[in-house]
Amino acid sequence: MTGRWRHLRQVAATGLPGAFLAVFLGVICVPGAAAAANVADEPDVIRIARLHYDGGGDWYCDPSSLPNWLDLVESRLGIPAADRDDVVTLDSEDLYSYPFMYLSGHGRIALSDTEAGELRKWLEAGGFLYADDNYGMDQSFRAMVRQVFPDEELTPLPSSHPIYHTYYDLPGLPKIHRHDGEPAQGFGVFHQGRLVVFYSYSSDIGDGLEDPDVHGDPPEVREAAARMAVNIMVYALTHP
Numbered sequence: 001m002t003g004r005w006r007h008l009r010q011v012a013a014t015g016l017p018g019a020f021l022a023v024f025l026g027v028i029c030v031p032g033a034a035a036a037a038n039v040a041d042e043p044d045v046i047r048i049a050r051l052h053y054d055g056g057g058d059w060y061c062d063p064s065s066l067p068n069w070l071d072l073v074e075s076r077l078g079i080p081a082a083d084r085d086d087v088v089t090l091d092s093e094d095l096y097s098y099p100f101m102y103l104s105g106h107g108r109i110a111l112s113d114t115e116a117g118e119l120r121k122w123l124e125a126g127g128f129l130y131a132d133d134n135y136g137m138d139q140s141f142r143a144m145v146r147q148v149f150p151d152e153e154l155t156p157l158p159s160s161h162p163i164y165h166t167y168y169d170l171p172g173l174p175k176i177h178r179h180d181g182e183p184a185q186g187f188g189v190f191h192q193g194r195l196v197v198f199y200s201y202s203s204d205i206g207d208g209l210e211d212p213d214v215h216g217d218p219p220e221v222r223e224a225a226a227r228m229a230v231n232i233m234v235y236a237l238t239h240p
Helices: 004-011 018-024 037-041 065-077 113-124 138-148 205-209 220-238
Strands: 047-053 086-088 100-105 128-133 184-190 194-201
Touching: 018 100, 065 205, 065 220, 113 128, 113 194, 128 138, 128 220, 138 194, 184 205, 194 220, 205 220
Parallel strands: 047 086, 047 100, 100 128, 128 194
Antiparallel strands: 184 194
């Protein structure tokens, strides 16, 4: 057994469910289409799919945040991760090759009814969406959630929720940037008891993950964002 696989087994044996190990061995959480070339070339690395949406919002914001997040996954968890995020749309042929999707921006998010239906299908099949309010997308995102899950609501998550304690033991969602001065709050959408959408409001985890010279955040603020990001990834990949 190589050192890499031995470490993954040790990770799984020290409290993380077996599904965590299964993802790293190339078992995709979301069943369906075959993997695209970039996924198939390295099937056993962690990847983040960044959602490219219409509506005018800057879906491409914080360009250094996701590569830095993937680096955290590799350096702190000791598991292989891609060098950078992959951009997907809701009609991408490789959508179902990704168990984890990231959505952020400052402005409007617009999904067609077909796209909303595809996102719901992907979530119900086992996908996990992390949406990070980069100041200004809250109203639009909440409308998107109502479109995708008209019978569900964004539910405030208490500080005791496992997503805050899966790897690091955190007191709740950290406050990274001021925004309107409101407290940071995590929300979720549940499907059949499983958290399928996690939404960080008035926090700005993505900004905290950017290169240090982008926002000039102090080390302790960047560390808070890093720990929350690691928790989100570990939670998503251990709750398929």
